[in-house]
Amino acid sequence: MELNAGAGGNGSHKTASERDEVAALESLQFTDEIRRLMSAPGGDNASSFTALLELPAPQAVQLIQSPDSAKLIAAPAPAPAPNVDDFRGSFQFPFNCGLIDRAARFSVFAGDGNINGNNKSNSPEPTSYNSSASLQKPVKNEPAETESSQPLVSDPTVENRSIKRKDREKVKGSSKKSKTSAKESSEDAEKLPYVHVRARRGQATDSHSLAERARREKINARMKLLQDLVPGCSKISGTALVLDEIINHVQSLQRQVEFLSMRLAAVNPRIDFNLDSVFTAESGSLMDSNFSGMVIPMMWPEVQLNGNRQQYPQQLHLDAFQQPVSGREEVCNSYLTPENSLLSYDSSGNSASLHSNQLKMEL
Amino acid sequence: MDLQNMNPSSLKSRFATRFLRALTKINAQKPISSSSSREIFQRYRRIKVAADKSMAYSVRSRRSWSRATLWRLRTRSPRSRLATLARRSSVKTRTTRAASHGATVVDRKSHGKENKEDGGVEAEELRELVPGGEAMDLCNLLDETAHYIKCLTTQVQVMRTIANLYSLH
Numbered sequence: 001m002e003l004n005a006g007a008g009g010n011g012s013h014k015t016a017s018e019r020d021e022v023a024a025l026e027s028l029q030f031t032d033e034i035r036r037l038m039s040a041p042g043g044d045n046a047s048s049f050t051a052l053l054e055l056p057a058p059q060a061v062q063l064i065q066s067p068d069s070a071k072l073i074a075a076p077a078p079a080p081a082p083n084v085d086d087f088r089g090s091f092q093f094p095f096n097c098g099l100i101d102r103a104a105r106f107s108v109f110a111g112d113g114n115i116n117g118n119n120k121s122n123s124p125e126p127t128s129y130n131s132s133a134s135l136q137k138p139v140k141n142e143p144a145e146t147e148s149s150q151p152l153v154s155d156p157t158v159e160n161r162s163i164k165r166k167d168r169e170k171v172k173g174s175s176k177k178s179k180t181s182a183k184e185s186s187e188d189a190e191k192l193p194y195v196h197v198r199a200r201r202g203q204a205t206d207s208h209s210l211a212e213r214a215r216r217e218k219i220n221a222r223m224k225l226l227q228d229l230v231p232g233c234s235k236i237s238g239t240a241l242v243l244d245e246i247i248n249h250v251q252s253l254q255r256q257v258e259f260l261s262m263r264l265a266a267v268n269p270r271i272d273f274n275l276d277s278v279f280t281a282e283s284g285s286l287m288d289s290n291f292s293g294m295v296i297p298m299m300w301p302e303v304q305l306n307g308n309r310q311q312y313p314q315q316l317h318l319d320a321f322q323q324p325v326s327g328r329e330e331v332c333n334s335y336l337t338p339e340n341s342l343l344s345y346d347s348s349g350n351s352a353s354l355h356s357n358q359l360k361m362e363l
Numbered sequence: 364m365d366l367q368n369m370n371p372s373s374l375k376s377r378f379a380t381r382f383l384r385a386l387t388k389i390n391a392q393k394p395i396s397s398s399s400s401r402e403i404f405q406r407y408r409r410i411k412v413a414a415d416k417s418m419a420y421s422v423r424s425r426r427s428w429s430r431a432t433l434w435r436l437r438t439r440s441p442r443s444r445l446a447t448l449a450r451r452s453s454v455k456t457r458t459t460r461a462a463s464h465g466a467t468v469v470d471r472k473s474h475g476k477e478n479k480e481d482g483g484v485e486a487e488e489l490r491e492l493v494p495g496g497e498a499m500d501l502c503n504l505l506d507e508t509a510h511y512i513k514c515l516t517t518q519v520q521v522m523r524t525i526a527n528l529y530s531l532h
Contacts, residue, residue, distance in 0.1 A: 215502065222505035229512055243485035246508060250492045253515040260522040261414055264386070265407035267530045 374421055374514065379521045381417035386525070389413060412436065418518050428507050431495025 227233040227242055230249045236242050370376065389409050416436050422429035489504060490496035493511050496504055 218502050219505065222502065222509065226505060226509050226512075229509055240483070240485055243489065246512075247485060247488050247492060250489070250508065250512060250515070253512065253519060254492070256519045257414060257515065257522065258411060260519065260526055261411040262403075262407045263526045264522065264529065265403050265410050267526060 375517050375521060377421040378418050378514075378517060381420055382414055382521060383525070385413035385417055386410065414518060414522060418514055422510075422514060426507060426510055427499065427503070428494045428496070428511050435494065 223239065223242060226246055227236075230246050233242055233245045233249075236245060389406065415432060419429045419432040419436070424430050424433070486501055486504065489508060490499070493504065493508050496507065499507065
């Protein structure tokens with residue numbers, strides 16, 4: 001059936017990061033809530049809700065919006081108290097632990113009857129509509145959240161916007177929920193494929209706080225980039241610790257540069273190159289094939305521009321004998337020119353790369 | 364192994380080119396047979412300067428930290444007294460000017476105090492580490508740090524490969 005196919009398909013996409021998130025999630029006593037929900041005697045809400053969650057997000061929304069939603073919600077009650085594992089698999093959690101916090105705190109999983117109770121009391125319709133109405137808003141938030149988080153684990157800015165949307169939800173307060181649920185449903189439906197920034201209700205709209213918020217988000221986005229850049233930093237939460245890690249990394253890199261330059265100063269004295277060994281070493285852990293190509297011309301007083309690299313070793317052996325004889329200055333001068341010529345053969349022109357300011361950033 | 368695989372204008376190749384050239388120059392200047400620690404120390408300093416310089420030149424003036432590095436290098440070496448005096452008085456203005464010149468989004472307000480407040484102690488440390496970081500607000504500082512880390516990593520990679528190559532024989 002559709003439901004099981006959706007759950008199965010999503011469950012197979014589990015990655016290590018998801019497992020990490022799941023582990024974090026468990027620490028929030030999330031699964032307990034889920035189990036409580038699932039085993040609740042008012043089983044209609046729980047089972048239908050979690051069954052809805054098994055669906056991929058847009059299908060869930062469709063179900064909700066369709067006039068037959070009430071029927072469909074009631075129907076998959078037999079989808080038996082779904083496993084927490086299935087639930088995990090289909091529920092893509094956002095990277096941001098703050099978002100997880102808010103999600104845990106916010107609506108359905110809180111377990112308190114506040115939200116559901118309000119809706120139920122305010123709308124004295126038949127119970128099926130009641131349950132669908134009460135589920136509508138929180139469920140919409142979850143699929144919207146999953147939808148926004150799915151493409152966005154790599155996109156911090158839009159994720160921050162979804163955080164803003166959550167903020168807005170929280171700010172409105174539970175008392176407004178019944179009035180605004182209809183309005184929100186239309187808004188959320190529009191926004192589901194992509195989360196846009198909107199003017200907030202109930203929040204200060206003066207330019208200062210907006211600018212502040214935009215600035216904070218820029219800073220958060222850059223911190224995320226830095227976290228990806230620095231190894232071992234993605235696990236740390238909290239600005240100060242991450243900055244400490246970054247500082248340590250920069251210091252260690254600078255120290256490595258110093259150490260390597262010391263090493264180069266000490267080792268440098270012997271410039272007699274044996275090209276064969278260079279070639280054999282190249283097949284090992286050297287960084288680029290291009291690199292030894294650039295090292296070669298250092299040893300050459302004269303270079304014939306060849307299209308074929310195999311000819312290089314023979315010429316080098318011939319010239320290497322002559323090298324210790326020639327004076328320093330001559331060798332120095334001749335180092336630079338063959339390197340230039342070789343590289344102009346090699347690349348799009350050394351001078352071009354030297355003077356081109358329109359090179360893109362390779363971040 | 365063909366040479367055309369790698370992007371010839373990537374940061375790595377640009378830096379490697381310049382650094383190798385500088386290395387050969389350094390090697391050619393000094394007699395290689397000397398191995399006294401003093402000589403080695405002098406050579407080490409030259410090599411380090413060459414490494415930083417070639418990296419800064421590879422980035423040109425696109426980044427604030429590279430501009431600051433080039434400025435530092437330029438005024439440090441040739442002239443001593445006058446240069447340091449001039450540098451101390453004008454380094455702040457120069458770097459701020461360079462920073463605001465290069466960064467398009469920075470408005471006047473961002474140099475104010477209130478934008479440097481978050482990050483606190485760590486941001487100060489980071490400012491000391493990243494060249495030219497004193498005159499930047501946190502947002503740009505993080506940007507520069509990211510690029511700086513990337514360039515440092517490239518530098519370390521290239522230098523390590525060269526050192527390995529040299530020490531093979």
